[in-house]
Amino acid sequence: MHPAFSVVFFTTATGAGYGLLALLGLLGGLGVIPADFWLGVVGMSLALGLVVAGLLSSTGHLGRPERAWRAFSQWRSSWLSREGVASVATFIPASMFGIGWVFLGRSGGWVAVAGLLAAAGAVTTVCTTGMIYASLKPIAQWHSRYTLPAYLIFATMxxxxxxxxxxxxxxxxxxxxxxxxxLATLAGWSWKLATWRHNDRLEIPTTANTATGLAGGTVRSIEWPHTEENYLLKEMGFRIARKHSAKLRRITQALAFAAPAILLAIALLLPWPLGAIASVLAALAQLAGMLVERWLFFAEAKHTVTLYYGRE
Structure with a gap:
């Protein structure tokens, strides 16, 4: 699949934003994290800012962005529509929680309820995002038991x-x-390795023979359906060289998992502010690494429509 940066940024930013929002809603509402004004302002601004930036960037991949609002009407059948509804609905309890925890300096009671609802909305939205891809049967790399948990694990991480x-x-x-x-970083690393191992061993049952029903011989295309690249090939026929894929996988592991894990382990041993610097560097490295991981998520996916163009 063609890895459009708007979608790569969307899945990275919203995952991190909703993950942070869920933690703030849960821990802040229950009083585990103190109701400090500036902590709340920065934390909620970062969480909601990432979410809003991600959602806005996703419209850049639409042919007619001004018609994006119509997607909300198909929530009965479309995971994309359910994602839109869930993302907007989550802002209601998140706003209530922000008012109580940040501006009123309160936790517990209705603030805790709002925080729990915001956390539940964040988890629900991440699930709907994951299901957009996990529900696509023509893409075997996504239509597996690894996709939805990956979205939840990476958002948590x-x-x-x-x-x-x-x-x-x-x-x-x-x-x-x-x-x-x-621990969340190590869990994300383990899950990513398991996903790559699963995808590398995939034997996609659909071929040109099965697609045409001519199983008695070998079906091949003698010429392309048209003379130049079209939308389907651009969006769903993207190919990445094996050596580039291997290199990007190493970069993903280094930035998204290894470096943050090492920096977090170092932060455990260092006093403030050195521990704080290591923690911030871990977050920055991980976000950069997740951009590479999301790019690979799209680039390595193969749509069966490419069989029509003679690609196995």
Whole structure:
């Protein structure tokens, strides 16, 4: 698949934003994270800013962005529409939580309820995003048991690393959050390796023979359906060289998982502000690495429509 940067940025930014929002809603609402004004302002601005930036960037991949609002009407059958509805609905409890926790300095009671609802909305939205891709049967690399959990694990991972950097930056060092961010990063790394291993071993059953029903011989295309590249080939026939894929996988592992894990482990041993600097660097490295990981997620996916153009 063609890895459009607007969609790559969208999946990276919204995953991190919703992950951070879920943690703030849960821990802030229950009083685990103190109701500090500037902590709340920066934290909620970062979470909602990432979400809004991601959602706005996703419209850049639409042919007619001004008609994006029509997608909300298909929520009965479309995961894309359900994602839009869930993302907008989440802003209601998130706004209520932000008012109570940030501006009123309160936790517990209705603020806790709003925070829990915001966290639930964030998780629901991430699930709908994952299902957009997991539900696509023509793309075997996405239509697997690995896709939806990956979205949830990566949102938890990036949200946790951001939350840790936020707390460290405000001198509210939390060993528990540091360890949780480290464990989430290791879990994301393990899941990504398992996903790559699964995709590399995939044997896609659909071929030109099965597509035409002519299983008795070998079906091949003697000429292209048309003389120049069209929308289908541009969007769904993208091909990446094996050596480039291997190199980008190494970059993904280094930036998204290895470097953050090492920096978080170092932060456990360092006093403030050195621990805070290591935590912020871990968050920045991970976000950069996840952009590469998302690019690969699209680039390595193969749509069966390419069989029509003689590509196995």
């Amino acid at each position: 990036t949200g946790s690393v951001l939350a840790n950097a936020l707390l460290q930056g405000f001198k509210l060092s939390s060993t528990a959050m540091l360890i949780w961010a480290l």
